[in-house]
Amino acid sequence: MERALITGVAGFIGSHLAAELLRQGWSVTGLDSRSAASDPVAGENLAVLTGDPRFQFVRADVTVSDLMILSEGVHAVFHLAALAGVRRSWGDRFGDYLSCNVLGTQRLLEACAAADVPRLVFASSSSVYGQGGGKPSREDDQPLPLSPYGVSKLAAERLCLAYARQRRVATSVIALRYFSVYGPRQRPDMAFSRIMRAAVSGRAMSLYGTGAQRRDFTYVSDVVAATIAAATADARAEVVNVASGRSVPLSEARRAISRFVGSDVPAQRRVAQPGDVEATTADLTKATELLGYQPKVDLEEGLRRQWEWIAGKDCPAALAMTEAVR
Incomplete structure (x- = not known):
């Protein structure tokens, strides 16, 4: 062992x-x-x-x-x-x-x-x-x-x-x-967690910048x-x-989450913060060669899993909505 x-x-x-x-x-x-x-x-x-x-x-x-x-x-x-x-x-x-x-x-x-x-x-x-x-x-x-x-x-x-x-x-x-790691039990201050908890609570989330910033969500x-x-x-x-090897606008991820929720997630726009970058994307050549790494979970499926965890934990009725949009 x-x-x-x-x-x-x-x-x-x-x-x-x-x-x-x-x-x-x-x-x-x-x-x-x-x-x-x-x-x-x-x-x-x-x-x-x-x-x-x-x-x-x-x-x-x-x-x-x-x-x-x-x-x-x-x-x-x-x-x-x-x-x-x-x-x-x-x-x-x-x-x-x-x-x-x-x-x-x-x-x-x-x-x-x-x-x-x-x-x-x-x-x-x-x-x-x-x-x-x-x-x-x-x-x-x-x-x-x-x-x-x-x-x-x-x-x-x-x-x-x-x-x-x-x-x-x-x-x-x-x-x-x-x-940009995400999934069930993601830190509450991170973007997907904030969006999903806003969906459960009905309160607006803080959206820093335009939403056009791109991230390689993993x-x-x-x-x-x-x-x-x-x-x-x-x-x-x-x-x-x-990483996932695919850079996606935050706005696209918000739309995917909105489909699970069944309505738009309210957002309160705020100015971009110091240190926030416009885009991240990774070259995975070395990870493939050295680690045999191949990402398996795409963004749509990963977001669904995270939403179902938050919905099941915070609001059983919200989990039923995810079944309706499958």
Whole structure:
């Protein structure tokens, strides 16, 4: 039985990753600074894991806790703990982003190196690219992040590669640049979650910009598949895109959600925020070659699954509407 350590396990992607690793027979230690008692969203995510005897939850903070003990005997570390959010990263909170995203990563790298952990998989972000230049972003493009959040993720990514390239260090690294991940249990502040919850409540959602901005939306199970493949891929220090390979306007996604709901989702337009990019799209050549990655869930199906989860959780009558539009 292989043993994994997941940081940020109480988060959206972390909890999905842990559930799939357990399904595949791994033993999983999950670390997070949040707990079910302190955070209802974390509690909801952890609820899908806590009944499995091969799962151990440890409440710990990557910026201060003893990570060496947790790393011992681990075959792969999946580092997903981070302070997320482009818009919130401006101003006097940037110190928190540096502490969690950069210092926390450096401390984990030190622990992995000391414990001879074979592989660390780091959750990076498409935010490191910036605008992307209107063509699919490749891993060898010059990164030009447009937000403090993007800067912090790029710094952490470069730290990971620097540690992996040291002589006599056992830990190899693959940094995965995730593009706009969505699905059941998506963070409440993210676009699809806000649109769908507005549909359930009948209240208008905040729409930043025109809605014409394009994103390479990636379903969470595809992200999980790529992340697990990265644990055993033949690599020493690599960066890899993980996306759907298709860039879609946010307005198109809103229309798809409206079809499930049966009516338009009300929106209150707001000005575009600093750090928001016009378009993201990924070149998946490297992901295909190195990870054998092929995204399987298209946007229509992924949105349906996320809507049915939110509708079933928040409003049983709304779930019936999704059946009517099938």
